[in-house]
Amino acid sequence: MRGMIQQLIENTDQLTIVDMEASVEHMSRGTVRHVDTLLIVLEPYYRSLETASRMIPLADGLGIKRVFAIANKVRDADDQAAVNDYCQKHGIDVIATIPFDMAIAAADRAGVAVVDYDAAAPAVMALRGLAARIKAA
Amino acid sequence: MKIAISGKGGSGKTTISATLARIFAQEGSTVLAIDGDPNPNLGTALGASKAELARLEPLPSSILTEQKSADGTTEMKLSQPIEHVAAEYGVHAPDGITLLLGCRVDHPGAG
Numbered sequence: 001m002r003g004m005i006q007q008l009i010e011n012t013d014q015l016t017i018v019d020m021e022a023s024v025e026h027m028s029r030g031t032v033r034h035v036d037t038l039l040i041v042l043e044p045y046y047r048s049l050e051t052a053s054r055m056i057p058l059a060d061g062l063g064i065k066r067v068f069a070i071a072n073k074v075r076d077a078d079d080q081a082a083v084n085d086y087c088q089k090h091g092i093d094v095i096a097t098i099p100f101d102m103a104i105a106a107a108d109r110a111g112v113a114v115v116d117y118d119a120a121a122p123a124v125m126a127l128r129g130l131a132a133r134i135k136a137a
Numbered sequence: 138m139k140i141a142i143s144g145k146g147g148s149g150k151t152t153i154s155a156t157l158a159r160i161f162a163q164e165g166s167t168v169l170a171i172d173g174d175p176n177p178n179l180g181t182a183l184g185a186s187k188a189e190l191a192r193l194e195p196l197p198s199s200i201l202t203e204q205k206s207a208d209g210t211t212e213m214k215l216s217q218p219i220e221h222v223a224a225e226y227g228v229h230a231p232d233g234i235t236l237l238l239g240c241r242v243d244h245p246g247a248g
Contacts, residue, residue, distance in 0.1 A: 003201055003213035005173050005239045009139050011219040014235075015166040019154040019179045020143040027143070034139055041144030041153055051145055059143075072149045104152055113184030113231065114152060115159045124156060131160045134140065 009034040029062050037066045037134060039095075044071060044079035049086045056092055066137060068095035070130065075100040095137075096130035098123050146176075155182030162232035169223070170230065173239040180238075183230040193228045195238045200226075 009016055010033070018035070020027065032038065038059050042052035052069055059067045069092050071083045080097065087094050099122045107117035115124055140157070144150035151174065162168040172179035180190045202216035215222065227235040 004196055004198070005171060007201060007213060007215045008169070008171055008196075008219065008222070008237060008239070011215055012169050012223075014169040015161050016139045016169045016171065017154055017158045017161070018139075018141045018171040018173050018239075019151050019177075020141050020173050021175060027141075032141060035141045036138060037140045039140065039142045039153070041142065041148040041150040043145075043148055048145060048148065055143065064141075070153065072144075072153065098149070098153070104149070111181070113155060113159060113182060115156055115163075116184050116231070123152075124160075127153065127156045128160055131157055131164070134138070134157075 003030070006031050006033060027059075027062060032062050032064055035064055037068070037137075038062075038064045040067065040069050041072050042069050042083070043073050044075070044083045046082075046086075049083070049090075053086075053090045053092060056090075068093055068137075070095060071097045073100045074098065095133055096126060098126045098130075151179055151182050155179055155184075158183060158230075158234055159232055162234050168232070168234045169227075170234050170236045171239055172236065177238055180228065180230065180236050183234060183236060185228060185230040185236060189228040189230070189236075193236065193238050194226065196222070196226050 040052050040055050042048050071094050074080055074097050101121055101123035103118045103121035104114050107114040142150050142154045158168050158170045180193055200222055201213040203211045204214045205211050223235050227237050230236045
């Protein structure tokens, strides 16, 4: 895996998006040598936040230029506060918050991409904002 | 731009990967999407057709070849241009996205 994906990333001129193995522990310096942006998806509950805070120093150690966290499935102000508190305390840079969105499960049930199911779904709109921020960062 | 997306299983990383890919592609980028998850379902999340997904197979290790570098270490390199790899093994997803399925290649000393 490592050699393969590394070579693909290294050789393409296209904008490349890699859906990685679940954990940063599985990544090697080699795999991510040509990755310029790593997004770590976290959820607003303690074990997920803990996992993310363990991943971020590992990711930094891999020498990736930009490492950002994304808070996903955020349901309400309490969720947001939990993420903010934890991330502030642990120095985690959250670049985007994606709201919990029924459209994602509905799209999955329908067997279609969520952008095709509802291009204006709240989660999709939040991801448009994220895309713009990644481009600008 | 080369973006990797990571997160625990069930965190939504595949949906986020796919949706970002579609958004960038709709905004005019030519996007290469690579599924590096051992339990791959990026293609479905991208909205690729069943016919395309049926053609999707892990990249064979034969597209890599061992090359000795100047310092004596060996490195895996692509044995053919990536355009060939994409044309032969890539499948089409909406908005002109090419999807490749990464595969596990175990070889000591790499990475």
